[in-house]
Amino acid sequence: ETGVTQTPRHLVMGMTNKKSLKCEQHLGHNAMYWYKQSAKKPLELMFVYNFKEQTENNSVPSRFSPECPNSSHLFLHLHTLQPEDSALYLCASSQDVGGYNEQFFGPGTRLTVL
Amino acid sequence: GQNIDQPTEMTATEGAIVQINCTYQTSGFNGLFWYQQHAGEAPTFLSYNVLDGLEEKGRFSSFLSRSKGYSYLLLKELQMKDSASYLCAAADSNYQLIWGAGTKLIIKP
Numbered sequence: 001e002t003g004v005t006q007t008p009r010h011l012v013m014g015m016t017n018k019k020s021l022k023c024e025q026h027l028g029h030n031a032m033y034w035y036k037q038s039a040k041k042p043l044e045l046m047f048v049y050n051f052k053e054q055t056e057n058n059s060v061p062s063r064f065s066p067e068c069p070n071s072s073h074l075f076l077h078l079h080t081l082q083p084e085d086s087a088l089y090l091c092a093s094s095q096d097v098g099g100y101n102e103q104f105f106g107p108g109t110r111l112t113v114l
Numbered sequence: 115g116q117n118i119d120q121p122t123e124m125t126a127t128e129g130a131i132v133q134i135n136c137t138y139q140t141s142g143f144n145g146l147f148w149y150q151q152h153a154g155e156a157p158t159f160l161s162y163n164v165l166d167g168l169e170e171k172g173r174f175s176s177f178l179s180r181s182k183g184y185s186y187l188l189l190k191e192l193q194m195k196d197s198a199s200y201l202c203a204a205a206d207s208n209y210q211l212i213w214g215a216g217t218k219l220i221i222k223p
Contacts, residue, residue: 002156042118043157043201043213056210090156098209100145100164105156 023091118214142207
């Protein structure tokens with residue numbers, strides 16, 4: 001238990017569906033992250049939020065839309081995804097933004113796009 | 115470009131010692147992390163090195179050489195529960211983490 005929860009743990013969706021991933025952290029951290037993890041590939045940083053403000057968007061396609069209503073919650077809205085978007089989506093948080101801060105990860109959402 | 119290299123897979127025997135190497139090339143450097151990830155679980159923090167040298171934490175130690183762009187994670191007295199992927203990540207000049215693809219460690223009895 002890392003103090004970061006994600007729901008759902010598994011999600012299967014069609015290319016025309018709209019779904020949302022949810023992340024919640026109970027650590028009082030200021031920064032939250034979305035990562036994509038594909039088999040045998042490095043973690044890909046998608047979005048970074050610091051005090052609810054987006055500070056990084058690593059050229060992520062617009063079919064992924066993040067939302068951060070407060071420092072404890074982070075959403076990733078999905079629409080018209082492609083099969084190559086199938087992956088494990090990890091949420092993480094850290095005390096502050098900055099590579100010297102240890103990141104705490106959630107268990108991830110295993111997404112399959114049909 | 116920025117890059118992290120680590121072996122894809124390693125096999126070791128229970129009770130033995132294993133060293134997982136990581137080389138990095140980043141624009142600036144602000145430290146190197148090791149994380150452990152069991153199959154189907156979240157990555158968890160193991161160590162952070164920013165100065166040259168060896169840091170020991172129980173059965174696990176991490177080493178850094180900034181001049182060589184090199185780090186290793188040393189696992190002693192291996193246990194079956196150490197079977198996992200080990201992720202190396204370097205922080206660049208903007209403090210953004212550059213991740214390796216991970217090393218899958220298989221422990222055999």
